[in-house]
Amino acid sequence: MVYGMPRIPPEKQILKALNGDEAVAYAVKQSLVDVVAAYPITPQTIIVEKFSEFVADGEVHTEFVPVESEHSAMSTVVGAAAAGARAFTATAANGLALMWEILYIAASLRLPIVMAVANRALSAPINIHCDHSDAMGMRDSGWVQLFVENSQEAYDTVIQAFRIAEDPDVLLPVAVNLDGFFLSHTLENIRMLPDEAVHEFLGGYRDASKVKVKVDYFEEPVPLMLNPARPLSFGPLDLYDYYFEHKMHQVEAMKRVPEVVRRVHDEYAELSGRRYGDGVLVPYAVEDADIIITVLGSSGGTVRSVVKKMRERGVKVGTVRIRMFRPFPHRELAEILKGAKVVAVMDRAISFGSYGPSFLEINTALYPLREKPLLVNYVYGLGGRDLPPGDVEKMIEELVEIARRGEVEERLRFIGVRA
Amino acid sequence: MVEVRWHGRGGQGAWTASNLVAMAAMFDGKHVQSFPAFGPERSGAPIVAFTRISDEPIEIHSMVYEPDIVIVLDPTLLKNVRVVEGLKKGGFVIVNYEGPGEKLYKALGVEKGVYRVYKVPATKLALEILKRPITNTALIGAFIKATGLVSLEGIEKALRERFPGPLAEKNMFLIKKSMELAEEV
Incomplete structure (x- = not known):
C-alpha cells in the first residue's frame, strides 16, 4: 500500500x-x-x-x-x-x-x-x-x-x-x-x-461533559462525571438485580x-507517517508462509530480523506481532494463520499448570477452522532472560522439522533455559 | 549495522559513553540503540553496555553477542574479563592502557593481526583534565580516531545536550587530546 x-x-x-x-x-x-x-x-x-x-x-x-x-x-x-x-x-x-x-x-x-x-x-x-x-x-x-x-x-x-x-x-x-x-x-x-x-x-x-447519562432525578441527561452541582454516584451497590447487565456493558464496549x-x-x-500494521496486528511475510510465529512486544523486531534472514535461505516463514492483546483479535488472527502448516506462539509469561497466555487465545482463535495448523507454544525470556537471534533461528529450524513430520510431540516448549 | 560493547566498572561512565556515542551517531543521521547489560548498579563492579549504529532502522532488541568493536574503560578488567569474547575477526579493541603494545596483546590473550588493537592513556588524561578518574570520554576520543564512526560535531552536540557548559567544554577538550594520543599497537 x-x-x-x-x-x-x-x-x-x-x-x-x-x-x-x-x-x-x-x-x-x-x-x-x-x-x-x-x-x-x-x-x-x-x-x-x-x-x-x-x-x-x-x-x-x-x-x-x-x-x-x-x-x-x-x-x-x-x-x-x-x-x-x-x-x-x-x-x-x-x-x-x-x-x-x-x-x-x-x-x-x-x-x-x-x-x-x-x-x-x-x-x-x-x-x-x-x-x-x-x-x-x-x-x-x-x-x-x-x-x-x-x-x-x-x-x-x-x-x-x-x-x-x-x-x-x-x-x-x-x-x-x-x-x-x-x-x-x-x-x-x-x-x-x-x-x-x-x-x-x-x-x-x-x-x-461530552458523554451524558440519563438519571431519574434530573430532567435532562447530565455529564457522566462527579460534580457537586449535579451529584451522581459511581459504583454503588448493585446485586443480582443489575450487576450482570452492567458486566454486559463492558462486554459490549470491548x-x-x-x-x-x-x-x-x-x-x-x-x-x-508511522504505522504499526493496522494498529491491532503487525504481520510480516505471512502470505505464503508455511510457518508463522506470533509474538508480543520488543521481541517482535528480533523475530522479524531472523525471519528476514531465514527467508533469504528460502524458508517459508512469517511472523505476526500482536499489538492489541485485550480485546484479543481472534478472528483477525485466524484469518492470517489459517493457511500455515505450523503456528508457533511465543509467550514471555506462563500460566502455571497450563500454557502461555497467548497460546490459550490462539487455540481459541483457530478452533473454528476446519483445517487447523499445528500449534506449538514457546515460553521464553522469563525474568529478563535474553532472546538472542540464534535462539530464534534454532526455534525456526525446529518448526521446519515439525512441519515436515506433520505432528507435534510436545506442545509446551521452552527457549534458552537450562535443562 | 555496527555493534559496540563497552567494558567498565560501575561509576566510570560506560553507559554514559555508550549514550553519548549513540546520540552523536543520531545527530549524524544514523539509527541507534544504547543500553546497559542490566544488573544492580554497584560502584566498582564490572559492567557492560552496548551501542548499535545503523543506516537502517534497528529491529533487533537483544544483547550484543558478536560485537564489531570492544572498548575497555579500565585496564584492571583485563585480568578477569575476556573482553574479546565474540568479537568479530578484524574488529577493534580499544583499551585504556599505558604500557607497551606487546604487554597489551598478552593481557588481551590474542595474537597480533587478528584484531585492530588501540591503546590510550585514558586514566592519565582524565586525571589531568577532569581531576577525576572518569575515563569514558577519553575512550570516546580513541574510538573516533580508530573508527571514524561518529563525527566530532555530533559528539560535541551530544556533550552539550548531556552536560552543563564548562563540563561539556572540558570533555570536548579531553576527547581531542585523546584523539592525539590514541595509537594502534
Whole structure:
C-alpha cells in the first residue's frame, strides 16, 4: 500500500535520543494530562521520575500526586478520572500486582485512564527484569491492553491511548505495555510531534461533559462525571438485580474497541507517517508462509530480523506481532494463520499448570477452522532472560522439522533455559 | 549495522559513553540503540553496555553477542574479563592502557593481526583534565580516531545536550587530546 506524505513530515518532528520511559514521559507531557498519581519508588519507572521534573519545572499544568502505594495510585486516578480529569499513571511488576483490586474498579466504572506498564517479572525470587507476567495478571480486569515493539511506538501509542480510552464508544482504561529494560532503559531515536499537533489530535483537554447519562432525578441527561452541582454516584451497590447487565456493558464496549484502535491508529499515521500494521496486528511475510510465529512486544523486531534472514535461505516463514492483546483479535488472527502448516506462539509469561497466555487465545482463535495448523507454544525470556537471534533461528529450524513430520510431540516448549 | 560493547566498572561512565556515542551517531543521521547489560548498579563492579549504529532502522532488541568493536574503560578488567569474547575477526579493541603494545596483546590473550588493537592513556588524561578518574570520554576520543564512526560535531552536540557548559567544554577538550594520543599497537 502506498501512503501520502504525513501531515507533519519527519523534518518538522523533533528528533531526540530517548529511552522508552522518557519517550512515554514526553508523550504524557504533550497530552494535556490533568492528574498523574504514582508511587514514587521501586518498582516505579523513569516515566514518573522524568514527568515529575516537568511538573517541578512548571512545564505542565498537571497535578502530580505522589502516593503511598500503587493501590492508592490507581485509586487516585480513578477519583480524578471520575471527576472528569485526563488521568495517567505508570508502574511495573509487583506495583501493578498491588493495583489489582482497583484495576477492575477503573474498568467497570468506565474510566478512560491511561497507564504505562514497563513489563517486569513478579517476585519471588526478586527480579527487576522483563517478562509479561505482570501484564498477564490484569488481562481479565477489563482494561484494553496494547504492547509496543520499540520506544518510538511507546511514544506514539501513549498519545493514541488517550484517544482510544476517551472515545465515547469505548470509555475504558488503556494499558500501554513496554518491555522493561529492553525498551524502558534503551536509548533510541525518537521523533516527537510538535505540541500543537498532539493537542489537536487529542481535541484539546479531556471534555468529560461530552458523554451524558440519563438519571431519574434530573430532567435532562447530565455529564457522566462527579460534580457537586449535579451529584451522581459511581459504583454503588448493585446485586443480582443489575450487576450482570452492567458486566454486559463492558462486554459490549470491548467489542467496539478494535475498530476504534484501528481508526485512531490510522488518523495518527496520517499525521505522523508511522504505522504499526493496522494498529491491532503487525504481520510480516505471512502470505505464503508455511510457518508463522506470533509474538508480543520488543521481541517482535528480533523475530522479524531472523525471519528476514531465514527467508533469504528460502524458508517459508512469517511472523505476526500482536499489538492489541485485550480485546484479543481472534478472528483477525485466524484469518492470517489459517493457511500455515505450523503456528508457533511465543509467550514471555506462563500460566502455571497450563500454557502461555497467548497460546490459550490462539487455540481459541483457530478452533473454528476446519483445517487447523499445528500449534506449538514457546515460553521464553522469563525474568529478563535474553532472546538472542540464534535462539530464534534454532526455534525456526525446529518448526521446519515439525512441519515436515506433520505432528507435534510436545506442545509446551521452552527457549534458552537450562535443562 | 555496527555493534559496540563497552567494558567498565560501575561509576566510570560506560553507559554514559555508550549514550553519548549513540546520540552523536543520531545527530549524524544514523539509527541507534544504547543500553546497559542490566544488573544492580554497584560502584566498582564490572559492567557492560552496548551501542548499535545503523543506516537502517534497528529491529533487533537483544544483547550484543558478536560485537564489531570492544572498548575497555579500565585496564584492571583485563585480568578477569575476556573482553574479546565474540568479537568479530578484524574488529577493534580499544583499551585504556599505558604500557607497551606487546604487554597489551598478552593481557588481551590474542595474537597480533587478528584484531585492530588501540591503546590510550585514558586514566592519565582524565586525571589531568577532569581531576577525576572518569575515563569514558577519553575512550570516546580513541574510538573516533580508530573508527571514524561518529563525527566530532555530533559528539560535541551530544556533550552539550548531556552536560552543563564548562563540563561539556572540558570533555570536548579531553576527547581531542585523546584523539592525539590514541595509537594502534
